[in-house]
Each structure stands twice: as C-alpha cells, then as structure tokens.
Amino acid sequence: MNLPNLLQINRELLYNHHRLSHQQIDDFLGEKSSNLLLPEKMELMEQVREFLLITDILTTGQISFIPLKGPLLSLRIYGDAACRRSKDFDLLIEFNSLEKAIVLLKDLGFKPQFYEWPTDNNLQQFKQKLRNQFHLVHPQKKLYIELHWKLFHFLPVKPAIMETLVHANLMEVEFAGRKFNVLNAEMDLLYLLIHGSLHTWRRLKWLVDVHEIAKWKLYNEEKFVALVQLVSAKKLVAVCNGLLHVIYPANNTLPNIGKANSFMVSHCFKRIKKDSEAEYDSLWEAVSYFAFVMKAFPGIKFKIYTLQYLFNSTLDAGDKKRSVLSMCWSILNPKKFIKTRYHVE
DSSP: OOOOTTOOOOHHHHHHTSOOOHHHHHHHHTOOOHHHHHHHHHHHHHHHHHHHHHHHHHHHTTOOEEEESHHHHHHHHHSOTTTSOOSEEEEEEOGGGHHHHHHHHHHTTOEESSSOOOOOHHHHHHHHHHOOEEEEEETTTTEEEEEESSSOSOOSSOHHHHHHHHHTSEEEEEETTEEEEEEOHHHHHHHHHHHHHHTTTOSHHHHHHHHHHHHTTOSOHHHHHHHHHHTTOHHHHHHHHHHHHHHOTTOOOOOOOSOOOHHHHHHHHHHHHSOOSSSOSSHHHHHHHHHHHHHHSOSHHHHHHHHHHHTSOTTGGGOHHHHHHHHHHHHHOHHHHHHHHTTOO
C-alpha cells in the first residue's frame, strides 16, 4: 500500500506500536512473510487457550460476562480467532460481580495491576461512578485482564441508558464448544468507534478492524446509524471516515452522517505517526488530548464529567479527600498539575 508521506509505515512499526499481526500486516502492505506467520499463529492460539480457561472459570463461578474485542472479535471479523492480536482480555461484567470475579482470577494467579480493590463500600461506589474498569495481570504468563462495569470512561448518556443499550444489542456466538453472549455487529462497531476515538486512533489496529467491517458490510448501516444518533457520536464517525479516506483511498468507509472536525483528524494523524505508547508525551500534547476528548461529544454534562475524570488519577479514584485536593490544585496551578500528574514536560 502506498500511503501518503504523513504516514511512514513499516512492518516493525505496524507490529510493535500499532499491534497488528503479521497476517494483518501482509494484507495492509500487500506483502508475504510466511516465515513470521507460523510462530505468531502458535502464540495467538495459546492466547485463545488462555481466554477459554479464564472464561470457563468465570462461567463455572456463575459470573455473567460479555467479552469485548479479543479472540471472538477476531473470529467475527476475520473468520479466525487467532488472527487479531490482543494485549489483554476485556470482559464486561455486572459491578456487583466484580469482587467475586477478582477472587476467582486471583486463584488463577492474577494480581491487581495498579492497586488492590478496596473493601470499603464508599470507596467502591466512588470508583464505580468515576472509573469503568479494574486491571489485573498474571506476572508469569504476562497476561492482562480488564474487568469493565461500564463500556467507557466518557459517554454523554447515563450509565443506566448505556447498560440498557448494551443488553438490547446482544447476540450469541458459538466457539470451541461454548456459547458466548457478545455485542451484536452494530453495537460492536459503535464500541470500536468510540474506543478508537477516545484513544485518538493512535494505533492503526483499530482502524484496520473498522475498515474490514465497512469493506465487507459486516453490519446493518441503518441500525448502526440509529445507535450513533442515540449516543451523539456522529462527530466520531466523521473523524473516523476522515482517517479512512486517507489510509484506504478505495473509500471503504462508514456511513457519511457528519462533517469531520479538522483539528480532531489532524490530532489523530499526529498520534498515528508517532511511535509512542502514551496518549501524550508533553504538556502541549496533554492539552491537545484533553481538547480532543472535550470535542468528542456535545453537551455540558459530558464536559463536566470529563473534566472530573481527567483531573483525578487512577489512585485518586479511591480517595475522595485526595480527589477534592487534586481539583483544587488543578484550578490554582493547572500547568504544574498537568506536568506532575501526567508526567509530561
């Protein structure tokens, strides 16, 4: 593929930063790398085995869950559960099941990645409101799990409304002799769209997935547009299309339902071509990222909630007093606050 000069892409960058599999990279670049495919395929099949082990334990423990992305998304888009690479396993569960799920996963050797889940009920409720997931890691296997009780940190609809939308848009998938409830094609596409957008599309793997869905018409356009309108995500569709038009000139895009914001498209391209794992690496990039998120959805309530989230770190989300102090500090000295909190210069 002959990409514009603004995207200087090679196999190493696509694999290490953008996290595409060699099979996907072959399709993307129009190349063949058969010597790399077999070792990777074996590694990805091992990931699928671990996914089945983890989900079997949760099913046995009578914990309902909805897998997000991962092997089942790979299966549905590419017809192969071991085609798409995943750094972690994302599972959407009921908040009331979170503690039990953590105990079961600890029995498998997983440990909290950042902090222990609090036992204090007030702190749990505080986290439930401000955050949307809890991270675990298996130190020996280098496996990561994200237990979600909400799909996103940022959304302009109430969590209860989003929960209703999720449960109204589920389907059953059979895989490896098991049955899984997953998001249907339209809700899955909406999830990918918002997830990629809130990460400023800095990894091409998300755009590659969306392009495949659009190219092969793996969803119902009318149903998808209805969901987009319900959550006021038209601007994000337009930004995604703006990126797809450049990366895939053949015009396999999502429905045209809005005009792309030039700042948002430009910001995404800057992040795509920058080999960095972080959302931002400098004070200016942090400010630009905050501006991007604030523009993602309309409405003053969304912007207030977003500010509340951005000015509280993961650790602060377990400490109400510290969170209030953080807000005060950010107002009195915003530049120093951003530099210190987000480790930028």
